[in-house]
Amino acid sequence: MSGATAKLSSYHLAAALRREPDPAAALRLFLNPTSSAARPSSSSSPPFRYSLRCYDIIVCKLAAARLFPAMESVLAQLPSSLRPREPLLCRVISAYGRARLPGAARRAFAHPSFPAPRTARALNTLLHALLACRAPLPELLSECRGSGIHPDACTYNILMRAAVVESGSVENACLLFDEMLQRGIAPTVVTFGTLVTAFCEAGRLEEAFKVKEVMSLQYNIRPNAHVYASLMKALCEKGKVDDAHRLKEEMVSNSEPLMDSGAYATLARALFRVGRKGEVVSLLEEMKKRGITVGREVHNAMIAGFCEDEGDLDAASAALDDMQKGGCKPDSVSYNTLVGGLCKMGRWRDASELVEDMPRRGCRPDVVTYRRLFDGICDAGGFSEARRVFNEMVFKGFAPSKDGVRKFVGWIEREGDVASLESVLCQLASINALESSEWEKAMSGVLHDPAEQKIVKLLDNLSLA
């Protein structure tokens, strides 16, 4: 009977946690389940029994809100009797990766609340998080070896991508590909997609097309939308828009056509770039005729075209409204493009208003939103508004760009406001936005007073501790 009550209660708590949009409020609910709707029937009932589901929900919410200390304390009290599973651990690891906190990602991988052994899935999540933090390839390789986990195709795909990101050369990726074959691990469509993209990014289109041929002829793996998108983008960058158009025809006129709107986004953007925006209209008609949904990326490509190629902010704004009316919800990329465009035209007050309106329109500003707004305002010299945006973004845990901070700090220094300077640097340190050597370099151009430079050094040491 009491078991049933506990189950019911944790079920209600899970529902309440899911409903609660504010992560801090969700945490209060989680910590005080008996004061919530999950209240057990009598005060003499046994202590509240959390289900694994409750832990899942609260941990994910805290991770998404980057409330890491709170998340860690919840994880620490997660009883092993609930047998938490690896997918939850993976979410924690990738949250640290997204927050660019490689050390924390590593520690999470070894978290004692999750019973050993780890599988390739956890290892791959860690590697991907480290890749997001731009950790060099040798570090990823040693992480692999140190774990003693047998790598799979996904492991190699991440390592190959890391090789390209690090050195910009395709050779290491090819070596890893050979190693993977030698170890008897079969390449997947993702492996070939990674290779195609690598050759494309290096401007080596002949080899990229060769990979496409090899995968279909030798491995009997059909190129997918990712492969086509990479090739089309590379063709467009070389000015071969018509070749890209033909490749798109191949993609959609196959026996099993790929109905992916991403490739159309590339074409639409390219047409804007070369001043052929008139053809975008027929491109959209073609999609409709073929029954391909005009996806978010296509709308975003048009917004970018109006902003950056046409310099027509009103048209861009209208495109965003059309998108919404057409039932396609604008995302942060849509807004960020417009915010950037407005700032570039010196209309940072409009940009600021748009950002303030975003939550009401159902889109949370992200790190790019704030960086563009902050940079734009600093560029235009609107420093008192910049201070407001700075406080807001730091409060939400987003780090401003180095460039913006340089201008901002330069202004504070010209004002001679040492107290303000100290508080700004403390705020940056509080969100781990100060990394020692780079910042010292960035700031030494701005801070001439040795006393001020001492502040920077002091804070550097603090942020490293």
Place this chain on the structure above:
DNA sequence: GTAGGGTTAG
């Protein structure tokens, strides 16, 4: 949300 692209930063 274990991997790859397309629309924005860098």
